[in-house]
Amino acid sequence: MADSPAVGDLIKSITDDVKSLVRGEIELAKAELIPSAKSAGVGAGMFGGAGYFGINALTLLYIAAALGIAALGVPTWLAFVIVAVVLLVIAAILALVGLRKVKQVKGPKATIAQANQTVAEVKSAVQRGRAAAETPQIEGEVVGSRALR
Numbered sequence: 001m002a003d004s005p006a007v008g009d010l011i012k013s014i015t016d017d018v019k020s021l022v023r024g025e026i027e028l029a030k031a032e033l034i035p036s037a038k039s040a041g042v043g044a045g046m047f048g049g050a051g052y053f054g055i056n057a058l059t060l061l062y063i064a065a066a067l068g069i070a071a072l073g074v075p076t077w078l079a080f081v082i083v084a085v086v087l088l089v090i091a092a093i094l095a096l097v098g099l100r101k102v103k104q105v106k107g108p109k110a111t112i113a114q115a116n117q118t119v120a121e122v123k124s125a126v127q128r129g130r131a132a133a134e135t136p137q138i139e140g141e142v143v144g145s146r147a148l149r
Contacts, residue, residue, distance in 0.1 A: 062087065 062083050069079035
């Protein structure tokens with residue numbers, strides 16, 4: 001029995017082993033996630049660049065549409081106004097559809113009801129606990145309201 005390690009030494013050894021395992025897992029996670037995070041960041045940057053150039057291309061297409069209308073004999077300023085009005089009508093339609101969709105969003109009724117029920121139960125438990133603490137004791141036992149009748 002003299003050769004067996006002390007309980008404290010065993011616990012310290014287990015603790016050190018667990019710490020070592022956790023550190024190893026963290027290092028493995030970092031090694032796996034850092035390249036993925038870098039790749040995701042580059043991908044997001046590429047999407048941002050694509051969006052920028054897409055918006056610029058759309059602007060040029062709107063200008064081309066206005067110039068195309070002007071080529072039909074409409075004054076240039078009126079052609080640009082026509083394109084702008086069409087874009088504003090599209091924007092208004094999208095805004096109205098979006099507003100309608102937002103109004104259809106409902107709150108988490110079941111979650112709110114559960115939270116209200118939990119609050120009510122906690123209040124009730126606190127009141128019962130407070131009442132039990134204030135009830136007179138007879139021979140070391142709390143006398144409930146039924147026992148007093």
